[in-house]
Amino acid sequence: MATQGFTTTIVHGDKAMGVEHGGVHKPIHTSVQYGFDKVEDLIGVFQGTLKGGFNYARQGTPTTAALEAKLTRMEGGLGSICFATGMGAIAAIFLTLLKSGDHLVASRYVFGNTNSIFGTLRSLGIEVTTVDATDVAHVEAAVQPNTRMVFVETIANPGTQIPDLAPIGALCRSKGLVYVVDNTITSPALFQPRTVDASLVVNSLTKTIAGHGTALGGAVTDTGLFDWSAYPNIFPAYRKGDARQWGLAQIRKKGLRDMGASLSSEQAHSISVGAETLALRVAQTSATALALARFLEAHPAVVKVFYPQLESHPQYAVAQQHFSAGSWLLSFELADADACLAFINRLQLPVKATGLGDTRTLIIPVAPTIFWEAGAEVRAQMGIADGLIRLSVGLEDAADLLADFAQALA
Numbered sequence: 001m002a003t004q005g006f007t008t009t010i011v012h013g014d015k016a017m018g019v020e021h022g023g024v025h026k027p028i029h030t031s032v033q034y035g036f037d038k039v040e041d042l043i044g045v046f047q048g049t050l051k052g053g054f055n056y057a058r059q060g061t062p063t064t065a066a067l068e069a070k071l072t073r074m075e076g077g078l079g080s081i082c083f084a085t086g087m088g089a090i091a092a093i094f095l096t097l098l099k100s101g102d103h104l105v106a107s108r109y110v111f112g113n114t115n116s117i118f119g120t121l122r123s124l125g126i127e128v129t130t131v132d133a134t135d136v137a138h139v140e141a142a143v144q145p146n147t148r149m150v151f152v153e154t155i156a157n158p159g160t161q162i163p164d165l166a167p168i169g170a171l172c173r174s175k176g177l178v179y180v181v182d183n184t185i186t187s188p189a190l191f192q193p194r195t196v197d198a199s200l201v202v203n204s205l206t207k208t209i210a211g212h213g214t215a216l217g218g219a220v221t222d223t224g225l226f227d228w229s230a231y232p233n234i235f236p237a238y239r240k241g242d243a244r245q246w247g248l249a250q251i252r253k254k255g256l257r258d259m260g261a262s263l264s265s266e267q268a269h270s271i272s273v274g275a276e277t278l279a280l281r282v283a284q285t286s287a288t289a290l291a292l293a294r295f296l297e298a299h300p301a302v303v304k305v306f307y308p309q310l311e312s313h314p315q316y317a318v319a320q321q322h323f324s325a326g327s328w329l330l331s332f333e334l335a336d337a338d339a340c341l342a343f344i345n346r347l348q349l350p351v352k353a354t355g356l357g358d359t360r361t362l363i364i365p366v367a368p369t370i371f372w373e374a375g376a377e378v379r380a381q382m383g384i385a386d387g388l389i390r391l392s393v394g395l396e397d398a399a400d401l402l403a404d405f406a407q408a409l410a
């Protein structure tokens with residue numbers, strides 16, 4: 001079955017799990033409690049000896065489990081755990097696998113709220129060093145004896161910086177560090193982080209995978225490449241059986257139980273349906289984004305365009321090597337930063353809104369909105385100019401978007 005294509009595998013994924021009453025789609029299981037005929041089975045679920053059993057929906061339901069199986073196939077991983085949001089997934093990784101006195105090395109170019117949780121980690125006694133991860137040398141220089149983990153995003157939002165993905169993977173492997181790759185912008189349709197030796201993959205399901213702007217969700221996938229038996233922070237309760245499962249067991253048990261950011265079955269169902277068209281949507285939105293990027297780069301009113309498939313992109317070679325397309329994320333700066341708001345108002349199609357990965361194109365001026373609270377210093381560090389505009393390219397016909405940008409820039 002490994003020879004099947006990405007979308008074939010996903011749309012037929014439910015069959016492997018067994019779908020109740022021959023339903024073609026996995027149903028929405030709303031039960032919070034799961035009962036058993038024999039109390040021994042209930043005990044088996046608690047003790048992990050009855051595989052695939054459910055007891056309380058905070059730890060998962062048959063519907064979230066079906067989505068997890070789908071995500072595991074998409075990422076080519078060992079297993080996945082769903083959360084209520086992408087931030088729920090990220091928080092679960094940091095707070096279940098790191099403890100006071102540990103050190104995290106992270107890319108300086110990360111999602112704003114991920115940057116915010118670094119502050120929370122510091123307040124808990126976990127050291128965080130942020131570096132320009134586009135060069136593995138900066139990551140290597142930051143590694144200390146107490147470093148446990150390295151965190152990067154495939155394509156950073158909003159600046160589209162791409163880390164030195166494979167060399168960082170090799171570094172983490174040689175030093176026994178957990179390599180966490182946030183694959184949200186690329187999604188497994190464009191890139192599987194296991195190919196660069198990632199240990200854990202994060203996806204904000206809210207964005208590319210659900211893809212319709214109608215569901216929140218997040219997931220962690222273990223690629224199966226990390227040796228958890230050598231990781232010092234696994235609690236004795238999870239140091240049992242196959243060591244490849246230890247990381248997942250701890251993130252699921254502690255993450256969902258202690259922090260409680262559990263995905264609901266209703267949202268899991270929406271995300272599952274969205275995931276079935278993932279490859280089709282990213283192919284279309286990437287093609288439109290590239291056409292828009294080329295148009296903007298050639299336009300005299302535009303000074304800078306940030307898109308991984310433009311030859312002018314600083315990490316163009318890395319993008320060519322690893323990503324099958326450029327994604328729907330595109331940022332640019334106008335020559336006249338003061339003209340930015342009037343320009344956005346002249347656009348007819350893009351919705352002036354935050355958020356990413358919707359069916360509609362979304363547009364936002366970055367500095368006065370999502371990076372306002374971060375302050376001027378963080379913005380300067382991240383290369384966010386006052387006139388930077390971020391686009392999340394949607395499913396509109398490319399010709400319509402191009403025409404709209406042409407009239408608004410004229």
Ligand SMILES: *Cc1c(COP(=O)(O)O)cnc(C)c1O
Nearest residue numbers: 085086087111182184204206217
């Ligand atoms: C949105 C986003 C997140 C957080 O996801 P939510 O589902 O909004 O919590 C994490 N990482 C990246 C790269 C994102 O774009």
